[in-house]
Amino acid sequence: MTDHNERRNDVVVPDTFPDALAALAKRFPDEEAVVAPEGRLTFAEFARRAEELAGAFRAAGLRPGERVGVLLPNGLRWLVTMLGAQRAGLVAVPVNTWYRSAELAHLVGTADLRLVVTEKQVFGKDMLAELAAAGHGEVFEAGARADGYLGALFWPSAEPFPSGLEPAQAPEHGAGPDDFAMILYTSGSTALPKAVPLEHGKLLRNGYEMGERMHVGPGDRLWFAMPLFFGYGACNALPVALSHGLTLCVEERVDGDASLAFIERERCTVSYGLATAVRALLAAPSFGSRDISSLRTGPVGFNAEDKRLAIEGLGVTEACSAYGLTESYGFVTMTDASDLPEVKLHTQGRRLPTQEIRIVDKSGAVCPPGVSGEIEVRGCVIDGYLSGSDVSGGTHSPDGWFRTGDLGSMDGDGRLSFGGRWKEMLKIKGINISPVEIEGILGEHAEVDQAYVFGLSTPDGDQEMACVVVPDERSAAEDTELASRLREYVRSRAASYKVPARVVVMDSAAVPQTHTGKVSKLKLREMLEAG
Template sequence: MTTVTTTDSTRAATFPATVTRLAELYGDREAVVAPEGRVTFAELARRCDEIAGAFAAAGLRHGERVGILLPNGLRWLVAVLGAQRAGLVAVPINTWYRSSEMAHLIGTAELRMIVTDEHVFGKDILAELSAAGHGKIFDPGRSDDGYRGALFWPAAQPFPPTAVRGPVPAPNVVSAEDVAMILFTSGSTALPKPVPLEHGKLLRNGRAMGECMDLRPGDRLWLAMPLFFGYGACNAVPVALTHGVTLCLQEKVEGDAALEFIERERCTVFYGLATAVRALLAAPSFGRRDISSLRTGPVGFNAEDKRLAIDGLGISEACSAYGLTESYGFVTMTDAHDPLDIKLHTQGTVLPTQQIRIIDNTGVECPPDVTGEIEIRGCVIDGYLGSEEVNAGTHSEDGWFRTGDLGAIDTDGRLIFGGRWKEMLKIKGINVAPLEIEGIVSGHTDINQAYVIGLTTTEGDQEMACVVVPENGSVPDEDGFIQGLTEYIRGRAASYKVPARFVVMDSGSVPQTDTGKVSKLKLREMLEAAR
């Protein structure tokens, strides 16, 4: 694995200590480029101290929780790091949440305050909070041991207008074992689960991830995916801070705007999911913008998504990876300088901060190249925030976290990801992994995207359906196209792995989650409704 030149900042065990050390080492260097402006590392540290003093002046105490409901940007970053500087726990809030979802999060996390704006992406935040039963606005003149209310922070203001400036809390108010933030999982099949993440583990894993990507001070990391989810908050942010990297933030992924931004800022690190890659490649200005500065960054799960990022966007040192929010980011990664074939067809080797094993349905560890459930430990949560019921079945008897994902470890120690266990299909009594079929279909020269899902049948079995997006957006003869695709799959897989149904869609019609991932749940609902 590549060794990189690290700095003393990478040894800090907490976020406040890391920010302070970065200000000492690189005070005049640019730390953040965001919609609200640019700041150096020294200015970032000063602003974090300032908002930390305001939290303390508001009566918030060590370990209490502050919600952050803001778009990607400088305010989001300063609010999160400032809360941690004050010894508080930051709780990023999904900007797409409506009142019922906000009520669940506020109650579960027991928030004392929410830092937000009056309108976020056009949504009336006070109206949503009021409907959630938390419509109080922060009043510095009122003392309250409970919920202090919403602290509004307009984008044009460097400091929340109604906040009171106070003394900066003493340094070293937090330890590596303290919870730095609580992230809520996406909750596609159930209520979102709260994931408590510690300072030390976030930074240790962030350091390990950045070393695989061969990062160094002076790199510039582009991110337009939501900061409130794991890919941003417990992946990109700690990676950037442990390597002195400039965070170049946009509020959302918009192809032409992103290309112009990456070109102007000379971004070197690409943090975008497969949907972001496709958005850039499909943008009218692609090919006219110089994005040759892009060098590295994490890329998608399947070979086609990885190839699009590496070949399409020119990210030659991209890294394939596997991880989840509960594992503080990635568990396995390829190295930036690994051969292309390894990047395309594996998720790399386990990070030094993590452990991984593959278990069969009897609880026995699988030999190399045999698929089973992925279990992990190391920089991994001990449990979700909440009751025993929430944590039931999440850990093995000997303490390993059960991911619910399928995979195999090859003879070289590299992970081959096999998809989600709960997404496995039962076709004619045989288990079929959608990821395998998607990989085959995506290899067809006329296919841009492929998504395999299972539809229920009256016999209690499943019918395999495959949604495809043609390379050119449409096909003149859909029946002939599907027939040719069927024959293509038959030549590469057993007959029971051939989808019984194909649906041709254009890229814009494929539903997405709030994080920019394709929503198979919505796809299934669409196909079920159309039967």
């Protein structure tokens, strides 16, 4: 195994996803590449199936640079479609499986899709009906037409190949490192989702550096049960796996007991679960009776409590705290797997070799160490969104840095401390307050399991601070008693204007989530405003 205390300078990172897969198929032909609901593939089998699908796409009339939607659950078909499209020189566009007709219409139109690979039922939804309601109800027919939208290409889960296509020889040349590998769509919680185009070379270079921080390599097995169609999967876990020869152990979704059994059976070593996934595993009835001691490393959440649950609760002792976004090809900063626990709990680590980071104030001046401001990044970062200057305007500083809209500070050792979203900052009686700060205080209380702070509009046009807390299972206090106790707890540790005006105690099952498994503060706000 490589000594990760010393950086390897002799590694040549492949230029494209298909190049990476081909290299792994040559080096580890009989080793498992994928374990998924539809079965298992070795690296050689994975590469062969991607090659055959690439040839079929070309035979169907698709040409390099054109775009193919991937509207499938996590699994073999999703991965083979992604790599097959890229091997043909196409751009893969992972589609959110929770989308309905209006969202599909926006995506098909802005991405200019030529084809959507899907199945007739995805998580109980009639996909052809949804596409038809979006104005794209055509079904793919081989040889029917050569241009425009070709329709939905169905791939049943029990079949080795999509219906209506035949395996064919792959083209001699595919994509290059500067070509788009994929287009991902942001979650769009406050506006229409933005299309984020990502290049092959940057994905693999940053993926390699992320893997180095986690100390992973051939033989490691990466557990992934979050949606592959978002950045955490497609531009983070996937390039890490392809650049380091990991086995992808994929589930369609997180299911506490079933996921624990899966991790135990497959001896997964790398945990790629968001905070909600970690909590689901810890809350499962079979937790404690399943042997998940194989878990060793992987990314962990933003706040100290979420990180502690992964490190101490699940036993991911070499976990890495990180900061990043889809637009930055995954992570920008990470702690090292060997860093001390306090470094992991209270910082997001140092920048990756592929990235640069700075903190600036409202005037654009760089902040000194310890002073909070907006996080700006450059390096493996997008030049702009797909939709053009109307969407991309204002996303870059005059000197070319990407403006994240996130708050943070850097210490004297170059480690980042994340301070939350700039747009989530509260202004209470003219004073700025970071929700992350108050969530951190509440998270230290013995009776609090989760805390979510946000602003509510008041009739006079101001804001009041509200907080939803999920009590720890050991708490026996009544809701009103606990709410009062927590307000006094914050008052004893912070200025009086940082005490939440409203504290609502809520059962964890009632806390709404986004389709990516994150807690939705927008929906929490709507719930409280509706009374």
